[in-house]
Amino acid sequence: xxxxxxMLMNEIDVEQKINTFxxxxxxxxxxxxxxxxxxxxxxxIKTIANDFIIGTDNSLCKTGLDILAARPLLN
Numbered sequence: 001x002x003x004x005x006x007m008l009m010n011e012i013d014v015e016q017k018i019n020t021f022x023x024x025x026x027x028x029x030x031x032x033x034x035x036x037x038x039x040x041x042x043x044x045i046k047t048i049a050n051d052f053i054i055g056t057d058n059s060l061c062k063t064g065l066d067i068l069a070a071r072p073l074l075n
Contacts, residue, residue: 015053021045 023041044060051059 011053015049018045018049018052 023038023045026036026041027038029036047060048058051057
């Protein structure tokens with residue numbers, strides 16, 4: 001119980017908040033160059049939540065690209 005009191009955050013609570021994020025809010029934003037794929041963003045959110053709760057590296061970014069060489073994809 002003492003370890004739980006020392007925690008800065010409860011990982012399960014954070015995972016649940018990430019997993020229940022309303023991705024539909026992206027649909028109304030005017031800052032996107034192209035219309036976002038809401039289903040794809042929902043899957044991204046689930047992947048991030050799963051990576052967080054399991055404690056693994058960001059599995060969305062397993063492309064092998066160097067972050068310093070990364071450029072935005074504009075279609």
